[in-house]
Amino acid sequence: MSDHPLLRRLPSSSGASNDDLLSCFLDYVTEKKLELYPAQEEAVLELFEDKNVILNTPTGSGKSLVATALHFRSLAMGRRSVYTSPIKALVNEKFLALCRDFGPDNVGMATGDATVNRNAPIMCCTAEILANYALRDGAQAPFREVIMDEFHYYADHERGVAWQVPLLTMSESRFLLMSATMGATEFFRDELTRLTRAETTIVSSRERPVPLEFSYVETPVDVTLQELVEAKKTPVYLVHFTQNEAAQAAQDLMSLNFCTPAEKASIKDFMMGVKFTSPYGKEVKRYLAHGVGIHHAGLLPKYRMLVEQLAQRGLLKVICGTDTLGVGVNVPIRTVLLTRLSKYGGQKVSTLSARDFHQISGRAGRRGFDDIGYVVAQAPEHVIENLKMDAKAAGDAKKLRKMVKKKPPEGFVGWNEDTFKKLQSASPEPLTSRFQVSHGMLLQVLSRDGDGCRAMQRLIADSHEPPKAKKQHRKRAWQLFRALVERKIIEMLPKAERAEGRKLRLNVELQDDFSLNHTLALYVIDTLAIIDPASPTYAADMMTLCESIMENPDTILRRQLSKVKDDAMAEMKAEGIPYEERMARLEELEYPKPCRDFIYSTFNEFQAEHPWVGQDHIRPKSIAREMFENFRSFADYIKDYELDRAEGVLLRHLSGVHKILTQTVPDKFKTESVQEMEAWLAGVLRGTDSSLLDEWERLRDPNWKPSEDEPASREPADITRNKREFIALVRTEIFRFLRPLAMGNYKLAASQFSQLRSIWSEESLIATLDPYYDEHERISIDNEARNGRHTYVESSEDKRTWRVCQVLVDPEGLNDWQMEFSVDLEQAREAGKPTLALLGIGPVVVT
The missing domain is CATH 3.40.50.300 (P-loop containing nucleotide triphosphate hydrolases)
Known part of the structure; x- marks a missing residue:
């Protein structure tokens, strides 16, 4: 024990x-x-x-x-x-x-x-x-x-x-x-x-256990880094303020050498067995093998954890990341190198606040490892370039006259060494009250024992707000209270029923973890009750409801909208629509929003009945649904929208959808098609990065007990361990092949699986399917076709392979042809995804 x-x-x-x-x-x-x-x-x-x-x-x-x-x-x-x-x-x-x-x-x-x-x-x-x-x-x-x-x-x-x-x-x-x-x-x-x-x-106390030494440099960042490495002031955390800048920096540093061959060998040994299977994984592995780490929220969790583990062992000399390191991330560093002293704060670019500066720079210096920590700030790039030109001119008046000074970029908010010095000595800004009254707050307070109205009045009176703001809060609370009473969510008690100061009762029951993040889960449950479970799009519509109550992953939605506009522009050009009209039409476009009108109308009705929703809004979108309906794997979707540097964003969104499906949607709404969709999503998550899913499942297990002897597993997840999930992934791979086949694109179908190239060609697929089309109009890939009952799985005696038969569903309902595949389970575990071999296509043999 x-x-x-x-x-x-x-x-x-x-x-x-x-x-x-x-x-x-x-x-x-x-x-x-x-x-x-x-x-x-x-x-x-x-x-x-x-x-x-x-x-x-x-x-x-x-x-x-x-x-x-x-x-x-x-x-x-x-x-x-x-x-x-x-x-x-x-x-x-x-x-x-x-x-x-x-x-x-x-x-x-x-x-x-x-x-x-x-x-x-x-x-x-x-x-x-x-x-x-x-x-x-x-x-x-x-x-x-x-x-x-x-x-x-x-x-x-x-x-x-x-x-x-x-x-x-x-x-x-x-x-x-x-x-x-x-x-x-x-x-x-x-x-x-x-x-x-x-x-x-x-x-x-302002005294640090590990004191800091500050320096301002006017050398290019690559030169600065080399000097820090040579001075053994590593690990260096190279701070950027966007994920793209951090990723680009890691790429730029590949031309420099920070590690000895022995150090690189140690990194290679430590990474032995780690799978870099996502599209961006190859880049991450290349950076790490070179001694350069990358750390930001756009990475898959397994890559961030690997960077942290390598850093804790002193195997990384440079880590490129974002300023989010300032809040508790477990990356021990000796030197913080700031590439900028200004950042975009949501509305405008401004100089770093004293609080942001101290949060970031405070990570330099490791207790028990370092006697001193180093904080280095880079001069602006255009200043460094101009200094290089001055040095090259070496005081030659003629060269200086011809010199064209580099100007700062548009909208640039500059800084200099004085800015750096002021930030070092500046005290963090006073903390400003952000008190606000919401429906959720009102309901929580009014649900107390005793006089909830008086408690709410006292809460506003005691808030850390100025008198004018408190007056507005009281007005807001009264407006919300009246709305709750009018909708009979709150009912005033007759005097005869009042006891212990209680003057009202709530006609709703709040869940234990009621909060803004969970409020709209009630909308999903209410709305599912009015959707027809026999609808062919029932499962996909349920997924859309789940996605609609989640925050928008703006990076993905921007890429979706860009693709929508590109496709529309190409179509309008082909139709000969004038430029001005094309531009006007483009402004009206939005990213995909399935069930748009239905969701907005039902949400408006829900909001009228449940005013504690407050200012939160429904956000229809189609990310998980688009992957599901188009048979796209995680890697496919990343490539489709060029989201390599935002894999973590997509994974967190898919994980959130899965949690809502599993944790919020009642079992009574889960038809067979929904269960299959849920299994598919779990399989995608486990095959991409099992850390989020495994952790969540572990924490939801009432019998799980953490142990200090329980090391973080570095073995890749066994993607075959859950049969239902794995079958769902196998079926997705089958339909990736079936879709172009049904559209008559035999060349694309033949290229879907690597094994097909040596066995099946465009010509052999055409010849094989000619007899099928003599008797059938087409191959269906609709919701009925993707029903799980049309897929049959048999395991070999040695449990090493599966034989999978997929019925070809036809409009006539004959369903008398099938495709036969083999699936190597060991290969699937190794690759983290199912790899299929097409064995044959032909009439169903009745035995």
Whole structure:
């Protein structure tokens, strides 16, 4: 059994003194061969005195250890504690770490995607989940200790309200707020003290365990990198502000050599057995083999994890990535090299905020590895080019007169060394309140025991907003309240039925994890009830509903719209339509939106009945559906839309659709065609990158228990392990062949499978099918044709191969011809996808 070092240090009773508990925790620190920094020690002592603590110390100064101390004290005293952070990956990482220290029975997790051990004494969750508890339960929320990590997200435009709500309602809790870039903290100290009636201590330090050295350079980035590598200031994180720039940088660095042959051999050895099967995988492998990593959200998770593992072993000299590294990504680095000091913030390009700068630069220097971290900023490219020309002219007046200086690009927001110096000394900007009233908030608060109306009034009054904004919030709350009453979602109780201050009742039941991300799941369920399950497009329409409640993956939708416009332009040119009219028509086009009018009309009706939907909108689109209906594999779709650098975006979208199908759609709506579609999607995910699907399935298993002895598997997923999923993938490959065959494109059909080229040709396919067309009008590939009952699978005695027969469905309904394939299961496991060999086409033989 795994040892859980903090679990075995818990006293036998909950009556231990603070001194005893502190002694037990310090034993753990000693066992880990750690030594508390002054700020850590001060924060722990204050927390053990039942005070609130605001911990505002640099990255790498051990804030997580302070949080662990608070969890330990809370558990020892028989209380519940909660850890929250802005992103699911950090919640998951903290969950596994706490399981190792306290044992899996004592730790739970809730992220909206999955819930594990919900009633555990230690809970890890996203900020939105904690806000739900705070709104619904107020002072009676079940957590006595609240740890809010990366607290600067309080100022996030979209999500900041979730970080403020616990500070307004959980008056019986004690808080630990943590961030490296919190800015001014006095306001939060006063508010926490007012809320909890307990003293609040600010523990702040600008001193880093690993100090930073800053430098500004006016050399090209490739020269800068070579100098840093030669000075052994690696790993270097080369920071960009778009995924495309990071990817292009990795490509550009292939002409440079950063690693010795021995180092490259070590990288090769470590990557042994790793499959780079996606379209972009070959590029990633090429970069890594050269000692150059790439890390951004557009990559498949398995590639990002591999980069992190290589970096942790010191095998990568340079990592090209985006500024998202600033939030908790596990990539140890010595040097941060900033390619720019300005970025696009959603509306305009502006100089980096002090908070962004400190978040990014704070990742330099590894505790326990480095004595110093390095932060280097590049001068603007046009400045560097002009300096090179000046140097080349060497003061020659004639050359200088002829020189044409390079100008900055249009819309450029410049920076210089003074900008860099100001950012170094600048304090993070004050955190701005993002409080807002929504239907969801109103329903949560009104569902409380007692006087929910008074609680809502108090919530607005206590919010961290100026008086003018509070007035607008009260007006907004009243408008929403009236709408809920008019629709009888809220009902005022007769005076005779009022008890304990309760004046109303809700006529709806909110799910435990009710939040903005889940609200529209109710729309899917309501709308499925009015779709005819006998419709030939029922399964595909269900997928469209699932896709419609998800956020738009803009990168993919832009490519779809571009293709729509290209096709339309070619068609209009062929028709001779004048240029001006063509341009006008193009402006009216949009990316594919199946069931567009149906979805918009049913959503409007749903919104009228369920006004807590608020400002959220339905977003019809067709990505997973397009893949499903057109028999496209993950690799096909990436190539179709040239999405190589955005594979992670497509994978996350498909994973989200699968979760909604599996987690939200009730089983009563799942016909055989839906089940097959679900299996196909699961097979696509598992064959592309099983990490997301395996993790989600593992966390949904009520019997699963994490273990510190459970290493992250580096073996490729066995794509054949789930027979239903694998058959769905095999059938997709069959229909990739059948589709061009049915259209009479024998050349394309013959090229679909590599095995076909040596056995089947365009001519042999025509000759083989001539007798078929003597008796049948065509080969059908409609929804009836793709029904699973037309596919027959037999396994060989040694379980190494399958024989698959696919009936050719014809309009006459004779269905008396079939294709026969063989599938090598071992080859499928190795390749991560089914590879079929066509054995024959002919009449069905009745035995």
